[in-house]
Amino acid sequence: MTDTAEQPTTAREISHVIVRFAGDSGDGMQLTGDRFTNASALFGNDLATLPDFPAEIRAPAGTLAGVSAFQVQISDHDITTPGDAPSVLIAMNPAALKSDLHRLEAGGTIIVNEDTFEDRNLAKAGYGESPLDDGSLDGYTLLKVPMTSLTKEVCNDLGVKARDADRSKNFFALGLVSWMYSRPLETTLDWIQEKFAGKDLVIAANEAALKAGHAFGETAELGEMRFVIKPAKLEPGTYTNINGNTALSWGLVAASQQANLPLFLGSYPITPASDILHELSKHKNFGIRTLQAEDEIAAVGAALGASYGGHIGVTTTSGPGVALKGETIGLAVSLELPLVIIDIQRGGPSTGLPTKTEASDLMMAMYGRHGESPLPIVAAYSPTNCFDVAIEAVRIAITYRTPVILLSDGYLANGSEPWRLPSVDSLPDIRVDLATETNHVGADGEPEFWPYLRDDNLARPWAVPGTPDLMHRVGGIEKQDGTGNISYDPDNHQLMTDIREARIAKIADTIPDVEVLGDVDAELCIVGWGSTWGAITSAVERMRAAGQKVAQIHLTHLNPFPKNLGDELRRFDRVLVPEMNTGQLTRLLRAEFLVDAQAIAKVMGQPFTAGELVTRIQEATND
Amino acid sequence: MTDVPVTTKKDWTSDQEVRWCPGCGDYSILTAIQLMMPDLGVRRENTVFISGIGCAARFPYYMNTYGMHSIHGRSPAIATGLAMARPELDVWVIGGDGDMLSIGGNHLIHALRRNVNLNILLFNNMIYGLTKGQFSPTSETGKVTKSTPFGSVDRPFNPVSVALGAEATFVARTHDMDRAHMQAMFKRAHAHQGASIVEVFQNCNVFNDGAFASITKKDNRDAMLIDLQHGEPIRFGVDNERGVILDDDGLARVVDVADVGVEALVVHDETADDPALSFALSRLASGPDQPTPVGVFRAVERPEYAQSTSQQLAAAQESNGPGDLHALLHSLPTWEVT
Numbered sequence: 001m002t003d004t005a006e007q008p009t010t011a012r013e014i015s016h017v018i019v020r021f022a023g024d025s026g027d028g029m030q031l032t033g034d035r036f037t038n039a040s041a042l043f044g045n046d047l048a049t050l051p052d053f054p055a056e057i058r059a060p061a062g063t064l065a066g067v068s069a070f071q072v073q074i075s076d077h078d079i080t081t082p083g084d085a086p087s088v089l090i091a092m093n094p095a096a097l098k099s100d101l102h103r104l105e106a107g108g109t110i111i112v113n114e115d116t117f118e119d120r121n122l123a124k125a126g127y128g129e130s131p132l133d134d135g136s137l138d139g140y141t142l143l144k145v146p147m148t149s150l151t152k153e154v155c156n157d158l159g160v161k162a163r164d165a166d167r168s169k170n171f172f173a174l175g176l177v178s179w180m181y182s183r184p185l186e187t188t189l190d191w192i193q194e195k196f197a198g199k200d201l202v203i204a205a206n207e208a209a210l211k212a213g214h215a216f217g218e219t220a221e222l223g224e225m226r227f228v229i230k231p232a233k234l235e236p237g238t239y240t241n242i243n244g245n246t247a248l249s250w251g252l253v254a255a256s257q258q259a260n261l262p263l264f265l266g267s268y269p270i271t272p273a274s275d276i277l278h279e280l281s282k283h284k285n286f287g288i289r290t291l292q293a294e295d296e297i298a299a300v301g302a303a304l305g306a307s308y309g310g311h312i313g314v315t316t317t318s319g320p321g322v323a324l325k326g327e328t329i330g331l332a333v334s335l336e337l338p339l340v341i342i343d344i345q346r347g348g349p350s351t352g353l354p355t356k357t358e359a360s361d362l363m364m365a366m367y368g369r370h371g372e373s374p375l376p377i378v379a380a381y382s383p384t385n386c387f388d389v390a391i392e393a394v395r396i397a398i399t400y401r402t403p404v405i406l407l408s409d410g411y412l413a414n415g416s417e418p419w420r421l422p423s424v425d426s427l428p429d430i431r432v433d434l435a436t437e438t439n440h441v442g443a444d445g446e447p448e449f450w451p452y453l454r455d456d457n458l459a460r461p462w463a464v465p466g467t468p469d470l471m472h473r474v475g476g477i478e479k480q481d482g483t484g485n486i487s488y489d490p491d492n493h494q495l496m497t498d499i500r501e502a503r504i505a506k507i508a509d510t511i512p513d514v515e516v517l518g519d520v521d522a523e524l525c526i527v528g529w530g531s532t533w534g535a536i537t538s539a540v541e542r543m544r545a546a547g548q549k550v551a552q553i554h555l556t557h558l559n560p561f562p563k564n565l566g567d568e569l570r571r572f573d574r575v576l577v578p579e580m581n582t583g584q585l586t587r588l589l590r591a592e593f594l595v596d597a598q599a600i601a602k603v604m605g606q607p608f609t610a611g612e613l614v615t616r617i618q619e620a621t622n623d
Numbered sequence: 624m625t626d627v628p629v630t631t632k633k634d635w636t637s638d639q640e641v642r643w644c645p646g647c648g649d650y651s652i653l654t655a656i657q658l659m660m661p662d663l664g665v666r667r668e669n670t671v672f673i674s675g676i677g678c679a680a681r682f683p684y685y686m687n688t689y690g691m692h693s694i695h696g697r698s699p700a701i702a703t704g705l706a707m708a709r710p711e712l713d714v715w716v717i718g719g720d721g722d723m724l725s726i727g728g729n730h731l732i733h734a735l736r737r738n739v740n741l742n743i744l745l746f747n748n749m750i751y752g753l754t755k756g757q758f759s760p761t762s763e764t765g766k767v768t769k770s771t772p773f774g775s776v777d778r779p780f781n782p783v784s785v786a787l788g789a790e791a792t793f794v795a796r797t798h799d800m801d802r803a804h805m806q807a808m809f810k811r812a813h814a815h816q817g818a819s820i821v822e823v824f825q826n827c828n829v830f831n832d833g834a835f836a837s838i839t840k841k842d843n844r845d846a847m848l849i850d851l852q853h854g855e856p857i858r859f860g861v862d863n864e865r866g867v868i869l870d871d872d873g874l875a876r877v878v879d880v881a882d883v884g885v886e887a888l889v890v891h892d893e894t895a896d897d898p899a900l901s902f903a904l905s906r907l908a909s910g911p912d913q914p915t916p917v918g919v920f921r922a923v924e925r926p927e928y929a930q931s932t933s934q935q936l937a938a939a940q941e942s943n944g945p946g947d948l949h950a951l952l953h954s955l956p957t958w959e960v961t
């Protein structure tokens with residue numbers, strides 16, 4: 001990728017920047033952030049994003065509730081988080097300034113759309129006097145740009161109506177920020193052409209606004225505000241910028257290819273999981289069937305029905321949906337059929353915070369069914385890792401004939417980062433055999449099929465309808481080991497319960513040991529799971545750079561745990577577990593290994609920042 | 624299907640002991656189906672029975688086919704996934720009135736609406752049997768049960784009306800006292816491409832004995848069952864002396880043929896695009912003590928769901944070629960790091 005933007009002599013080189021776009025829900029901030037991210041990705045920077053938007057599609061315009069923001073860190077080196085405090089805040093209206101100013105670093109830069117700072121909007125945001133005039137922003141670098149009127153001006157020449165021109169002002173902001181960070185405009189211009197194909201006037205308006213924003217930077221003598229961030233030195237390869245939900249969807253497609261089994265998705269729309277349904281519905285040429293079911297229960301039921309038929313049955317949802325699916329997941333435990341349940345966690349309980357992140361479904365995944373119904377749990381740790389974990393979830397499900405819960409969360413789902421694309425040849429082969437023959441000889445000497453006769457993994461045969469001679473009945477009633485016939489025998493129930501547990505425990509045979517990162521001989525170990533990985537990694541790096549000894553363990557497999565986990569944990573004097581819940585993994589570790597693990601808990605709908613974690617770890621270790 | 628092996632009832636019967644109460648209507652339905660299966664020209668391994676929970680839901684255990692006894696109310700959803708994944712299979716869904724109309728009502732109406740190729744047999748005994756005798760969503764108002772000691776104040780569903788309202792493409796009704804009629808209805812349901820639902824009046828001799836006796840007992844049938852025949856004027860009675868007309872409001876009414884003349888009788892049309900006539904007929908009886916239509920209410924052709932899904936897959940492969948994982952991974956903008 002070559003830099004096609006001219007490199008003005010005034011651009012200062014910096015290693016990274018954190019930019020936060022904030023505006024009204026109707027201002028297109030997600031799109032603006034996304035375009036800036038993509039241009040930066042194609043430029044070769046490393047990056048991480050944090051979209052942060054309200055649950056309402058359009059909360060009342062101009063209010064604090066309606067503020068939608070997008071934070072991105074771009075960098076010339078490997079990074080793992082969207083950054084702690086932004087150094088630049090683009091505030092498209094007073095509400096955006098009011099709600100997000102506290103996030104800005106001391107002395108940071110504020111770029112406001114000056115046109116929106118008038119009485120009505122100020123009042124809606126709860127400002128008595130305009131913060132642009134009352135000196136309250138004195139500690140910051142404030143750039144007042146009349147974005148709306150400048151956009152309208154250039155659009156007017158094109159014959160675009162004022163109201164339509166107003167919709168292009170986010171492209172003005174994008175143009176200006178692109179100028180500030182020496183981003184080439186080409187990728188955005190191409191994207192506009194493609195996205196708005198057929199709507200010539202919209203294309204013209206957006207292009208004009210983008211260029212006007214860029215030109216504004218050039219001509220307004222903002223020279224000291226121009227920077228360049230060199231491409232990051234990443235491992236050689238082909239990269240793409242991808243968010244967690246897309247990576248997860250592609251992981252499922254890949255799993256289907258690598259298993260040589262068709263994929264079936266049963267799903268009911270729910271934030272923040274719906275994008276997986278949307279993505280998989282596009283790829284019908286991979287033989288993927290998607291069903292938008294009448295409810296969450298039907299979605300998982302249909303997936304289980306498809307698994308019974310020899311497909312990889314998957315259902316995607318968020319916490320409330322998992323609660324509804326519980327009974328069917330229990331049936332899958334009893335039937336010992338493959339099923340993948342994907343939980344894109346969000347704030348709870350109940351409707352909770354639908355668009356905000358949280359990782360508080362671990363206990364539900366572990367125990368959220370009646371009876372003794374163990375199942376394996378895996379969790380993704382970064383947007384791109386969602387791809388690998390999806391394949392792993394499918395591998396476990398089809399190998400061990402069990403429902404598997406995959407935990408992701410809203411932050412991973414919507415956040416994006418560059419991904420070094422794997423070669424298809426490097427993906428694991430996860431093929432399994434379907435049963436084709438009888439497996440037992442009856443008392444009368446005739447061959448029989450026993451649906452609950454097990455292999456070395458304690459998995460029962462996957463005998464799908466349509467296979468001659470293997471007709472059998474399965475059901476949720478307890479069945480006799482081996483024959484699968486209904487059995488109310490007390491000893492048999494004990495045996496089957498033990499086998500179901502042992503089968504899940506046995507999965508540990510095929511999962512890798514945990515790796516202790518950082519200072520293996522440290523006294524302190526930070527243990528994490530899920531999306532806290534980025535912030536923990538960054539916090540551990542900072543602490544070690546400051547001379548502290550810290551070790552780090554991050555878990556993908558939460559049930560069963562890797563075999564060496566207990567031994568590794570017991571080596572440390574202090575085990576701290578940052579979690580976006582009140583300490584769910586902490587409780588599991590304490591229960592399982594009798595170690596004195598302590599939680600660093602956060603449930604604020606926002607991911608940890610690295611800086612916050614460093615502080616909280618220091619506080620905890622000073623106790 | 625000449626290559627389908629010749630079978631008998633025995634081949635379709637599993638080795639499991641049947642555990643319904645002696646005298647239960649479920650036995651006669653099971654026998655009717657086990658006797659009928661050899662006539663369908665299908666293979667046992669391509670036949671699947673899926674059920675929910677309830678007395679009726681034990682059905683799959685007794686068939687020597689593939690079968691799943693699932694959870695309460697969910698069988699239409701599970702069967703939908705199976706039928707979509709494997710459109711070549713014959714999928715039968717078995718459940719009672721509680722299973723399909725109460726806890727599973729949502730799945731039932733959506734399976735019907737989508738027109739998934741399922742043969743849904745709803746064993747209606749107007750009571751909860753397996754939980755020992757509570758009123759069901761088809762029990763008559765005023766029903767005294769353990770959970771309604773002062774009589775139920777619920778208004779019941781009419782399953783045929785529900786199915787027609789849910790856009791069902793095949794709706795029929797039969798009863799457990801007439802094997803030949805049951806088999807005729809089940810065969811029609813099997814032959815139908817799309818979702819078929821057959822309501823079977825089934826006697827629960829333990830908790831609701833004789834619920835249908837006034838219409839299904841041999842001596843009562845001629846007078847009380849209105850046997851719907853496509854293209855024929857709707858008549859019934861010991862001497863065919865009664866008939867059905869549509870009045871000015873479009874409501875179906877039972878009349879004496881002598882009073883109105885044969886020409887005035889409504890001619891049954893199960894293939895009518897608009898379900899209005901079928902619906903009117905379904906409203907003739909508000910309980911099994913009035914003349915009640917049995918037979919096929921509606922049989923219309925509509926695109927079948929799994930086929931439509933498969934066609935979209937085939938079309939996507941036609942236009943985009945088979946899935947190429949490498950191409951998918953490179954489908955967003957990419958850049959090289961060297």
Ligand code: SF4
Pocket residue numbers: 642643644646647648649678679748752753826827828829830
């Ligand atoms: S309770 Fe009623 S429906 Fe159930 S098996 Fe006994 S007689 Fe049949």
